[in-house]
Every structure is written in structure tokens, then in C-alpha cells.
Amino acid sequence: MARLIFITGGVVSSLGKGLASAALGALLQARGYKVRLRKLDPYLNVDPGTMSPHQHGEVYVTDDGAETDLDLGHYERFTGVASSKADNITSGRIYQQVIEKERRGEYLGRTVQVIPHVTDMIKEFALAGSDDVDFLLCEIGGTVGDIEGLPFFEAIRQLGNDLGRDHHAFIHLTLVPYLGAAGELKTKPTQHSVKELRAIGIQPDILLCRSEKPIPEEERKKIGLFCNVPKERVIPALDLKTIYEAPKAYHDVGFDVELLKVFGITDAPSPDLTKWDWVVDRVKNPEGEVRIAVVGKYMQVKDSYKSLSEALVHGGLANNVKVRIEMIDSVIFERDDAATFLEGVNGILVPGGFGERGVEGKIAAVKFAREHKVPFFGICYGLHMAVIETARNLCNLEDANTTENGTPKHPVIALMTEWIKGNKVETRTETTDLGGTMRLGAYPAVLSKGSKVEEVYGSNTISERHRHRYEVNTNYVDQLAAKGLVVSGWSPDGKLPEIMEIPAHPWFIGVQFHPELKSKPFAPHPLFKSFIAAAVKQGRLV
Template sequence: MGQSKKYIFVTGGVLSGVGKGITAASMGAVLQAKGINVSIQKCDPYLNVDAGLLNPAEHGECFVTKDGAETDLDLGHYERFLDLELTQKNATLSGKLLSNLIADERAGKFGGKTVQLVPHLTGAIQDAIELAADGSDVHIVEIGGTVGDYEGLSFVEAIREFAGRVGRENCLYVHVVYVPFIGTSKEFKTKPAQNALNELRGFGIVPDCVVVRTDDPAPAGVAKKIAMFSGVSEDAVIMLHNAKTVFQIPLIIADSGVLNVLNKFTGNDTTPDLKKWQDIMLAQSTVRERDVTVGLVAKYMDNEDTYISVLEALKSAAWHTEVNLEIKWINAETASDTDFDSVDALLVPGGFGERGVPGKIAAADYALRTGKPYLGLCLGLQVAVIAAARRGGLADAHSAEFDKATEHDVVYIMAGQEGKESTGGTLRLGDYDAVLRDGSKAATAYGATEVVERHRHRYEVNQKFVQEIEQGGLVISGTSPDGKLVEFVESPEHPYFVATQAHPELKSRPNRAHPLFVGVLRAASKR
């Protein structure tokens, strides 16, 4: 590579959810496979300050970085593909930039100048991009939404201007478009993609590469037509139909004309070492001798993105333990023993709000009664503690989050969190240390007694009720270093009943399964 830092901007057209995040992460993976130091960033035009208060049913999971940023789920894709631990600087939302600009204006930092979207907001966007790019050779920036959205205009203008700041030769513009197949006429229609490309050019950006998303493989004529209307060469148009797995995308990109575009752009024509991705594909396609069905006890039943990191962590653990994984969705609002009987293991993920909590408590109680393997994550730990306390003699044991009148609040609000229940950015967020009891199931799974996991919670286990919780079948197997916060609980006599207040799914990688997920699948496969 040359000395100048390179920037790749990934935009989208036609519709949202077209795959910009996977495309950006996959291009980064190919560059890494060439030995290039890559960084990545998501710029979202939403007026939210962060993703912490966004509805997960609409936007998918809230991904948490090691330093406590509540971000869009695309940062999870970035971390899994690039094996990086990202930070607050890798997630940029309009609301945060605007609030900073307004604060600076109120503090008199503009010296009486008129504060405008151009140049002040566009300049702030560019500053955020340069900050996130620090320390890398190539920085990839995904612009959320679709080109033409009103709220996104400042971001499109900012990345257009950015070429003037760093040199057009140091900027690569990638536009991701969607081409639908019309069943009645039996043909792919490129007109929406043509319009999306025209719109991008109307804002002064001519793409260097076009990624064409289709549901099914499209004929070569589609690429030819897109090339003609986009103004890019045909070998810089990549046709990307739905793959069996997103982890195939780096291999597809490396096998397309886009590799030549990346080689020319970076000045690095090293053949990418893609063995990691080939191994992942082999692991995914191999049929194993053992089948394991995991019951995911959840309240959002119509949007898998709400639990995307949990699902990916389960898949990675299945490849590692060499089992065929089936995930059965169990509606927490209607869950019963019949549902629990039909699976080999139960997993209760994190969540907020009272809806579905009785079903999640029932799942934990069932696992304690029957010896069925159980993994609880965040809320999954809290409902396990409630179930155990009720089994230990406290019939009305509950969480103060769901029953403020209970006298036996075995889960209660953390000190300093009172009154902040509906506010953003105030949870216990990011990496925290935990000390595990030597010889515990958790310590055995990790192979260590000191671990670091990411958190996102406001309530904690009330250690005043430890005796009743233990009588119900659970012991505290991990705490914060000062012993004040319960981080892990487990059932000593159980084949595998482990729950953590953390979100270990956020640190799982496709080629490095998380030990807690491996543990529950191993226990399930033995049944």
C-alpha cells in the first residue's frame, strides 16, 4: 500500500436492509486477508444519540461495544467478520453530532457565526470519520439508510466533500442496490437500481463499484445494464444473490471483479489468504452425526435480528462441537412444559419489559426440575434467580422491574440507577471483570477464574436472598471483583445450568465459539 490512508464508502439504494453492512464487513475481511490493517464505522442519519432506546422489534438487537456504546446491529457483523473490538468512535449518529454542535454553539465556540448543516454538520461528520480511521490503512464507512432519504443528505454531502479533504484517489465509493424479480413477467427489473444510481450521481458521487443484490441468481445481462447506467466498468459490478450463509460473501467478493478494484485502489495485489472463510464454509456445510435442538424462549417472534448475536453464537458453537443445530422458537408469552419437553436445551436471552417474563421464569424452573441444559443471558440470569427463590420458599419472589410491590425483590435496581429507568445511556454498559468460583461450571467452561464480558443492565441480584436462592437449587459462581454484583449463577448438581448477567454472545466469533455456548450444546448432545 501507498502511504496515504484509504477510505471506502458504502451507500445503499432502492430500499433499506439490502446488505450494506455485510458488504462492508466482507470487503474488510478480504482486505484483512491481504494483510491490510482495516477499521470500520457505521454512520446513521437517525436523530437518535445512540441505539439504546430504539425498538428492537423494528431495528434489531442493540449491540454493545467494549466501552459501552449502544449501537446498531451492524457493528456486531463488523466484529464477527473482522474479529475487532470496536468502540464508541465506530458508531456515529446524527443526534450525537447535532447535540455536540448545539452544545458548542451555546458555549460560544462559533464566535457568532451562523451554524449550518453545511459546512458545520458535514464537517463534524468528516471529523468523526477521520477519528475512527486513526491507526488503520483502510477505513470502511457504511452510511445507513438509502441515498435520497432527507435525514441522510448531510452524510452523502459529507462523504462527497471528503474526497476534497483527502484526495479522490484515496476514496472508493461502493453503492449497493437491489434488483427485484417480477414473477408475473418472469424478469429482473433494473429500473429501481438505475434510479438509485442516478440519484447518487445527482449528489455528485459517481460510484467506483456497484453491488447488485438479488434474491436469486440473475442473468449476465443485468450486470451489463447496471454497468451501462452506473458509468462503471462491468467487472466492477458484482452480482450478489442470497447466499446460504453471510460468511460466504468474502469468498464471493474475492472471486469477483471487485478484487481487482480493491487491488488497484490499495496498491496491494497480494493474493488474499481466505482459508479462514473456507474453513467456516466447510464447517457450515458438513452434516454431523448428532442433532441438537435448542429452545430459544423469546418474546419477539417475528424478527430474528432482535437476537442475531445469540443466533450467531449458537451457530459457531454448533460448528465447534460438531453437531447439527436446530433452533426452535418458543413464544415466552405462551410457553409451557410441552414446549420445553420438545427441545434438548433451553436458552433465555436478554430483554427488557414484563411481557413474556412468566414464560421465561417457567423455562428456568423447568430446567431446574428436569435437569435439561439451560443457558441464561442477562434477563435469563434474573428469571433463573426468581425461579430458584420461589422453589426455595419465597412464593412471591420477583424482580422489582416487574413487580414494584413485592416484598421479596430477589432482583432489584442497582445503586444510583433509581429514576433513570426510561433514560438512554445510563445502564451498566460495556466490559466488566468477573471473578469465578474455582471448580465451578462457569470456570471450567472458560478455563479461567477471571473473565471479562460485556454488560447492558440496570437491575441486579439482591444478595439479601442468597439463602433462599441456594435452597432453590442455584449458587453464585461469579461476582464482580469487589463481590457486590452477582455475575454468574449455576446449579451444582445439574448437568449444565449456567446463567450470566453479561451478554457473552457479543464476543462470539464464527471461528472462535464462546465457551458458555459450547458448554450448553455439549451438555445437550449428551442427552
């Protein structure tokens, strides 16, 4: 049976529980253990699929089509273990399942309560699929004291008793702030956070203390004394130059060693951190730099394009260059000339998105990339913008647009109402719930022989993750091809364009899927690797 590790947070949000969980998973993996990570989110949404990127950040999509929390992206990038819909659950989904069981009469007329029915459902989810791994890491979203999180904390408290001392560990991540005016680190917030946790019935085994300044031994001893934790298990978590330093940094301060001691393990193999050393060396010692303009619409929240930003970094690692990402709100181009902002960049990327705002600005960015021979990468909505730009400016279809934004005369992008997934026909309509109208998860594609993308992938069959409602309208592909924008990747049945490119352009590729979701620091995605290579070449030409 797997040993379970529960990671909770206190004081404030955004301390990095997801990264800490991912880094710990990578450390255990580096010692030869098999790990799995999952996220328990207390909010009442059934999933993050309909939540605004401005509030929640990106939605991460798994191969099996689950729309999940962005922390699952961290888990996959650090461990390489593919997540699934079994690895992220919310209060909304828990309550939905409990109510459905009650409606079916499965509780036999008993009063349905948070304890035991909701907590039992959480425990069932936490334990699912744990038999085939050595360690299962469960991150609890939010912070201790949040009212919506209480059922989750109660559930893991119960699990601690159910599993026994040698099969569970509690890690609590807190903040040790530095007050510049006083010139001191303050331990009181951590003390109060642990007091709140202990009031629920959970005694942390390890404290992970986030701080911008080194935490002296005396302060660690003080924290341990007040929080009933040995000083050696008060682990400093300091700011790093790159998140990919985290596995090595945590190992250097004994995080993984102390965790294994909690489980009574003292003879574990030493971790092999060779690949992490390589990644960190590449980040810190690049041979050059490229400027990539990301022209999107969710620029207020840094995490809105988290996987995309990391995939660009991975492309830089593959080419041994630093990627300087310039996030540009596409709305700017609707009032100012695109050249003002894009002159001198080495590559232009237009990412996914939904809705009409900023569309004309994205189209302007595509036009600039096409006319000035700047490497262009369009992802999902970015592909749609490339199709619209070509249709309007080269095919003279002035009213060309997507039906997402109305009823244009030339709907070059339209809602596909039927497609095949595996051996099942999926359907959707304009009136289907927003959470159910998208083509979600991994789908295969067949690449055209001799195409740029076949060269990039080194294969003519691929599988990539999708999250979108609208597709390229095949009624227009011949007109587009006549002007240079050709379909170079199709769904296996030949009905859905998956990739389009301009062969006469140095690097102009648009894809219907989200390749950033499969990129890893030690295994950069082929498209990002090739895009950054083209940007490096562009940099030598300008």
C-alpha cells in the same frame, strides 16, 4: 493515511450493507491489511439504546460501553476487530454536539448551518482514528434519497474531494429484482438509484447488485453503461446458504480485486481464506443436529436477537452440529403448558429483555429446564428469571420478583445504585434517564474455583460486556445456594453476582452479562461452545 471506503445503499433497505461491509473488511484483512469499520446512522436518536427491538433489532454493546447499531456486531464477527463508541454515530449525536458547541459560543456568533457545521462534524467523526489502519470502511445507514441522510451524503462527497482519487472509493449496494411473471431481472431500480446518487455529486466506483438470480453478463454491461461504471465493477451479490460464505463468494466474483484497482493497487498479496473455508465446511457438512428453544419476548423481528442467534451457530460450529433454533414467545407459556413446546428440545435459552410482559412464561421455561434436567442458559434477564423461579418454587418465597416489575415482598432482583468501573464510582437511581441507568460495557469477574464456569472458561478471571439496570439481590444468595443455585462468579469487589449455576444439574448456568457479543465464527464463545456440547449430550440421552 488510511484509504476510506464509503458504502451506501439504494432502492430498498435491508439489502445487507452491513454484511457486505463486514465481508469486504474480512477480505482486505485476509490480504494482510489492517482494517476498521464504522457506521453512520441518519436517524435522530442519540443512540439506539432506547429504541424498541421490534423496530430496530438488537442493540450491540462495545467494550467501552457504547450502545450501537447491530451492524457493528457483523463487523466484529467477521474481522475480530473490537469496535468502540468511535465507530457508530447518529444524526442525533451530531446535532447534539453541534448545538452544544453553539451554546458554548465556539462558533463565535456565526450562523450555524447544516453546511458546513453539521457536515464538518460528520467528516471529523469519519476520519477519527484513521491513521493506524490501511483501510477505513464507513457504512452510511438508510438509502439514497432519504431526507435525513442528505447531510451524510454531502459529507462523504466533500471527503471524496478532500482525500483525492487514490484515497477514497464509493461502493453502492442496490437491488436487481426478478419479476417472476415476466421471467426477467429488472435493472431500472438500480439505474434510478445511481441517478439519485449522482445528483448528489457522488459517482459510485463499484456497484454491488443484490439479486436472487444470477445476473447475466449482458445485464451487467447494461447496468454499467447506464450508471457510468465499468462492467467488471458491476458485482453480483447473490443469496447464500450462510452469511459466512460472503467473503469467499465476493472474492470469487472479483469484488476485492476491483476495489483495490480503484486505489491503484494491483500487487496485493492473495487473500488467505482458510478459516472461512473451515467455517463454511462446518456449516454445510455437520455431523448432527440439536434443537435449542430460545424463549424470549421480541420474536416479531428476526434481528432482535441477532448476536445470540449467531453465537448459537458458532457453538454448533465448535461441536460440528447444526443448531436448529426454535424461537418461542414466552407469552405462550402463560396460557399453555410449557411441556407442549419444550418436550424434546436439547437445550433451553432465556435471553435478555426489559419489562413485565412475558415474565411468567420465561419462569415456566426455567422451571421446565430445571425439573427435566434440560441444559439451561440464562442471559441477563434470563439469569433473573432463574433466580425468581428458584426463590418461588424451592425457597418458598411466593412473592419473589424483580423491582423492575413493581415492589414485591421479596425483591430477589433489584436496582443496584452504585458500582465501580475502573477507578471510578458509577451511580444510578430510578429517576435517571433510561439511557444512563445501565451498567454498560466490559466488566471483569472472578470465577469460583471448582465451578462449572471455571471449567468452561479455563480461567478464573474473565471480562464480559454488560447491558442491564437490575442485579441479583445479595441478601438472598445464601437462601438460593441452600436450594442449589449458587453464585459462581462475582465482581472483583465481591458485591455483584455475575454468574450463577446449579452444580447438581447437567448444565444450568445464568450470567448477568451478554456473552453473545464476543462470539466469532472462528472463535466461538466458551459458554456457547459448552452449552451446545451439553445439548449434543442431551440429544443422545433422549
